[in-house]
Amino acid sequence: MAEDQELVDRLCQGNRDALRRIYEKYKDDLLSIGVCMTASRADAEDSLHDVFVSLAKNSGRVRPTRNLKGYLVTAMANRSRDRLRKRKRAREVDEIASRNGDEMVAAVVDPAAALVDWEADDQLHRAIVALPAEQRTVITLRLHGEMTFEEIAQQEGVSSNTIRSRYRYGLEKLRSSLGAGVER
């Protein structure tokens, strides 16, 4: 896209506005990918942070070969995979311990907020997070990252047929867990 190319050019010259515009434009797509892949908002936010710090630091050398979004999606997927690999039980325990206080404050909910949980999107999100990591990765890279099966296959180091199967099985499981169990 012409706008993206211009943004990359300006970023290469150290332009902060370009950095901010790129962030605003793609942050939610990237965060959605991170949350789906890691099933953790905190990890996804950290990955998003790393992606943009790295982009800024290497701004003089950034030359997205395909397109800016593809470059960012790939970077986000790589960071999310790293976090999944490195996530250790001890760290999770630490996080839970440190959340205790916050949990309490969050538990003092606004009464109307108790009703927010009713929406169907919440069920869908929970169903996605419950999928095996490899299936939700393919689904999110395909639907949020707008990547082709071939591109995902290249990233994941498996055949595109395998990726297509993961995608299909993932969607079937989602349909099943959302209660319909149809369209098989």
Place this chain on the structure above:
Amino acid sequence: MNPTDDLEERIKRLRVTTTAAVDQRILAGASAALENSTITLLDANRSGKWRNIMSSNWTRVAAAVLVVATLGMFMFHRQMATVAYALEQTIEANLGLRSIHIRIEPAERGLSEAWARFGENGELLRLRMSFPDTEDGAKEVVWQEDKAEVWFKTKKGATVVHEKEMLKRIPKLLEMFDPKVATQRLHEAQANGKVSIVTQEPLEEGKPITLEVSVNGSPNLREIYRINPETKLVEQIEKYRLDGDDYQLVSRHEYLEYNQEIPPETFVLDIPADVTRVDTTTQKVGLFKGGLTDDQIAVKVAREFFEALIAKDYGKAGIILSGMPASKMEELFGKMEFLRIISVGEPTPHPDARTRFLQVPCEVEIRVEGQTHVKTFRPNIRAVYGQPDRWAIGGGI
């Protein structure tokens, strides 16, 4: 429409959005990285100038004299220093702590600023915490031993907490940022060989002592403690994470004021009159459980809530919904017409077990702007804080 129709489109629309605090943190980190990449270029130019200067024989001699003189002054200064800094001095200084004002940047766990007053034995007496951007919007919390108040500024709601277990847990959030706790833990970690500390004492008067902390086995992490050379109290803690070749600032805790008199009004929430207040000590909330099981009372609460909305009995619905005033309930639900309950399902535990909620799926027919819909609601229901024999939606607060 079948819930799985357009599944791919629904997933595409299912977006997670960042909060303002996250935006701030990431843009600050990325902007700093962008700036540093520019500085690196400038430094390279400076190195070139340095090489030019040092190419002169005269300047080489002058520079050598300057280095020797500086080294001599440094050695003199070190000999004059009587006691080297040790972390125990800060732990000792913390014993006299009576009040503190903390700023956290970017906000962590939603908390950006806190004021605390301590007693003679170091016990926490009063606490105020500011949360500018949470899932509930902006919040202010004031705490003392037997009572806490929470003001949901964005949502224009306020509540009073008296439940003992909750009151014990509120100050635990402060512990994450308490310099006493931080230095004590650092001292223990050093003693156990978990961290290495490099101490740099300033040659220049008034400059802080710097402790560079590296976590053994985790080379990606660094912490910098800045210690006031006079009081030995912590002025700042910065956390860094390695990204590529550079350490990037992740967070900064600033300790702005120690032992200053905090105005009493700091610990009183200045809540506007139009804010909805709920106090579970002065009003009954939810429904009496009696001999019912948890599942039974959860179903009863869900059913009676929707029955009250169908009857437009906003008073009763409000009592079940955490004690909300009837006027507020009408404001919230008056635009919807609740027609009938189609089904009330079996309760299931909330996905986050720590909330202790039971969720009861309820299919209800409603009419909004002339259109009739069947909606599945899933109210969160549990015992009311401070009224354990009563159950309500939203935990009773």
